[in-house]
Amino acid sequence: MHVEAESREAAWEHRTELPLFYASLVFLVGYAVRVLAHGAPVWRDIAGVAVLVTWLCFIVDYLVRLVLSRQSPLRFVRRHWLDTLIVILPTLRPLRMVKLHDAVQAKRARPRRALYPRVIIYAGLSAVLLGFSGSLGIYHAERLDPRSPIHTFWDSVWCVCQTLTTVGYGDVAPVTAGGRLIATGLMIFGMALLGAVTGSFSSWLIQVFRREGEEGPPENGSSPGAPH
Structure with a gap:
């Protein structure tokens, strides 16, 4: 049962890794526009919506992975401390780019x-x-x-x-x-x-x-x- 939960969590992570990486870039750009575009209220509103939507995507992804792992919340947080930090500070989401690069290298049978x-x-x-x-x-x-x-x-x-x-x-x-x-x-x-x-x-x-x-x-x- 534990192996099955891990495989389902890994499959979910494999499917969502790249889309969430792009979402993290949208979040970062939206946050920058929200802070820096003082004279463009329309762009700031659009950026605010983009920030909110992408943040909700990160939260939903985190909760789905928590459910699929079938672990207690405390144990899940200990094992996935970086993901927990990213949910709190979504601007750090691109840090997972290194993990994504390692996965691509492994898929192409290249050394890590x-x-x-x-x-x-x-x-x-x-x-x-x-x-x-x-x-x-x-x-x-x-x-x-x-x-x-x-x-x-x-x-x-x-x-x-x-x-x-x-x-x-x-x-x-x-x-x-x-x-x-x-x-x-x-x-x-x-x-x-x-x-x-x-x-x-x-x-x-x-x-x-x-x-x-x-x-x-x-x-x-x-x-x-x-x-x-």
Whole structure:
């Protein structure tokens, strides 16, 4: 019964992965238009409808997968923490693009990427998505507050770049509760991403040095490239 539930969940995920990926792009564009198109109320209304519809699609997909898995909600959340996070923050939905790429590679009988390149890809894509969606969120929260130094979208991008890289110059910082909440989340994710990339790169270097050590020097004791 458990295997059958997993197969049904996998079949549902296989059918919906690509359509939901396109829906995530629609959500991201709609959210950007909703925040940035101040002088176009008609486009903002259309974008708002697109955001709502695509978000409902993500919620329905999550609930259907929960039912098909026949697991308790708590266990399902633990096993699918990324999907749970994506339902709460749909702008991160394109993160599943890496998983979709791996599935396409497997279908074409091509080897799966190694662990370290996959970690780097996830981290890079996460940084871009977090940076863009965080910039939109901070700009939306700060732009109407007269105390805030964030007056344009590019001010918000600069603030997010400082936050994600943990540099923190302090020349541009959010002052509203919403803006500071988003910045706090970006700090946490920024440290996690930095740790993941640094750890993966360090592990890769250790493997390279260990492999070179196991190969050892040439048997005749001469240095590489020396004439025989």
